[in-house]
Amino acid sequence: MVTNKVLLVGNLGVGKSALFHRFIENEFSEQYLTTMTKHCVTKSVNTNTGNIELCLVDTAGEVDAKKLPIRYWSKVYAVVYVVDATRRTTLDSIASDVEFIRSVLPNAVIKVVANKSDLLSPKSKAQLASCYTIDFFTSAKTGERVKDLFKSLVEVSSKVGQE
Numbered sequence: 696m697v698t699n700k701v702l703l704v705g706n707l708g709v710g711k712s713a714l715f716h717r718f719i720e721n722e723f724s725e726q727y728l729t730t731m732t733k734h735c736v737t738k739s740v741n742t743n744t745g746n747i748e749l750c751l752v753d754t755a756g757e758v759d760a761k762k763l764p765i766r767y768w769s770k771v772y773a774v775v776y777v778v779d780a781t782r783r784t785t786l787d788s789i790a791s792d793v794e795f796i797r798s799v800l801p802n803a804v805i806k807v808v809a810n811k812s813d814l815l816s817p818k819s820k821a822q823l824a825s826c827y828t829i830d831f832f833t834s835a836k837t838g839e840r841v842k843d844l845f846k847s848l849v850e851v852s853s854k855v856g857q858e
């Protein structure tokens with residue numbers, strides 16, 4: 696089976712660890728979760744071409760070369776860039792952070808995720824979708840679109856198993 700390293704990045708408190716936990720364990724806790732930055736945890740997703748293993752790495756801190764050491768960026772297949780849909784400062788950093796990620800990983804799959812969508816009205820969701828480049832609105836709390844997100848990482852590209 697092919698394993699693809701997926702990095703979860705974004706500002707503090709946006710819900711990276713919660714999304715990680717929701718996807719791996721299918722659970723949610725209101726507490727700030729311990730950020731498991733040291734190792735990757737594998738989970739397989741079912742696609743029409745068979746099972747593909749994702750190797751997820753949760754990170755702490757900001758999307759910045761100094762704060763996120765270069766070893767994290769090594770051999771990354773996909774990046775899930777998470778913002779908090781209820782915090783404008785995190786939404787406003789999408790463009791520059793994605794540009795930075797793209798400069799470090801020109802060939803990686805990048806998904807921009809606005810998390811905590813359970814706290815949004817349908818109207819404000821639509822407004823945000825028109826103002827920002829967002830691939831998925833997720834909720835780690837309810838599980839909304841979390842599986843779809845991780846599945847999309849391997850479905851959008853045939854570039855699996857890169858070294």
Ligand SMILES: Nc1nc2c(ncn2[C@@H]2O[C@H](COP(=O)(O)OP(=O)(O)O)[C@@H](O)[C@H]2O)c(=O)[nH]1
Nearest residue numbers: 708709710711712713725727728811834835836
């Ligand atoms: N309402 C809501 N709260 C969330 C969601 N995801 C995370 N949180 C809360 O946001 C806080 C920060 O989450 P955490 O995963 O630790 O953020 P991280 O610093 O990005 O890893 C915690 O109190 C979580 O319970 C969500 O989808 N909905």
Ligand SMILES: [Mg+2]
Nearest residue numbers: 711712729730
């Ligand atoms: Mg965390």
